Amino acid sequence: MAGSLRIVLFGPPGAGKGTQAQLLAERYELAHVSSGDIFRHNLRQGTPLGLRAKEYMDRGVLVPDEVVIDIMLDKIMSIPADDGFILDGFPRNTRQAGELEAALTTRARNIDRVAHIDVPEDELTRRLGGRYVCRDCQAPYTIADGTDAPPCQRCNGELYQRDDDRPEAVQKRIDVYREETLPVLDFYRQRGLLSDIPGKDTVEGVFQSIVAAL
Ligand SMILES: [Zn+2]
Numbered sequence: 001m002a003g004s005l006r007i008v009l010f011g012p013p014g015a016g017k018g019t020q021a022q023l024l025a026e027r028y029e030l031a032h033v034s035s036g037d038i039f040r041h042n043l044r045q046g047t048p049l050g051l052r053a054k055e056y057m058d059r060g061v062l063v064p065d066e067v068v069i070d071i072m073l074d075k076i077m078s079i080p081a082d083d084g085f086i087l088d089g090f091p092r093n094t095r096q097a098g099e100l101e102a103a104l105t106t107r108a109r110n111i112d113r114v115a116h117i118d119v120p121e122d123e124l125t126r127r128l129g130g131r132y133v134c135r136d137c138q139a140p141y142t143i144a145d146g147t148d149a150p151p152c153q154r155c156n157g158e159l160y161q162r163d164d165d166r167p168e169a170v171q172k173r174i175d176v177y178r179e180e181t182l183p184v185l186d187f188y189r190q191r192g193l194l195s196d197i198p199g200k201d202t203v204e205g206v207f208q209s210i211v212a213a214l
Contacts, residue, residue: 003028005084005214006109008091010185011117012177014127015199016206020117021088023207028086028214031079035068035089038075049074068092069099076100081107092180097187114188115210119199121174128170132159 005028011017018034025032042050043057049071056063072090079085091097104110119127132141132149136157143149149159163169188194195213199206 003030003084004082005030005086006104006112007084007086007214008111008114008188009086009088009117009210010114010181011199012119012124012181013173014124015117015119016203017088017117019203020207020210021086023203024086024210027211028084031083031085033072033075033079033085033087033090035072035087035092038071042071065093065095069096072096073099073103077103077107081109084112091184094183094187097184111188111193113195113214114185114193115195115197115213116185117199117206117210118196123200124174125167125170128165128173129167131165132161134158135160 007024007028007030009017009021009024011020021032021034024030039050039053043054044050049067052067053063053071056067068090076085076087087100091100101110126145127142130142130144132143133139134141134152134155134157137152137155139152139154141149141152141159143159151157152159164173185194195210197206197209197213201209
């Protein structure tokens with residue numbers, strides 16, 4: 001029998017949110033509702049919702065909120081009423097959070113708990129900023145701050161940082177996350193649903209903290 005917890009998981013880039021969502025989904029037998037997966041599914045299948053999203057993506061503009069909300073609620077509301085789920089990547093702003101709450105309320109359901117994996121900014125910069133890949137074989141490496149990148153252990157190729165992993169880009173990703181997410185966290189904090197989870201820990205340590213908060 002599936003579990004019945006309804007959870008939202010938040011965490012900045014580099015916090016290991018996807019891994020934690022998977023672990024929680026297994027532990028509590030929940031549907032893992034990842035916004036990235038659901039978008040890719042709708043696009044691949046060419047569903048009416050996927051086609052609506054694609055129109056914007058083809059033009060290189062952000063998919064508007066109402067389309068994101070329709071795609072995510074279509075999935076969430078298709079989960080049997082007594083079954084639990086864990087949301088990963090949705091809601092991303094207070095409008096989405098409000099629409100989710102309204103939709104769940106019509107079915108006398110609600111979110112049980114919101115877990116926010118909180119990782120100090122210097123730790124995030126360290127984790128994300130240390131990502132290197134081999135120019136030749138694309139093997140990924142983590143290099144400690146201030147150390148020169150050695151040659152690839154597999155092919156002796158040169159390691160480099162992708163544009164996305166360079167310090168300026170990393171800072172930008174963290175800033176965007178904070179700007180986007182802090183108001184949503186407040187939305188849930190006001191409802192007494194938010195648990196801040198210390199994220200400067202091992203995968204197992206963070207997992208145990210989330211379990212304790214549930
Ligand atoms: Zn290599």
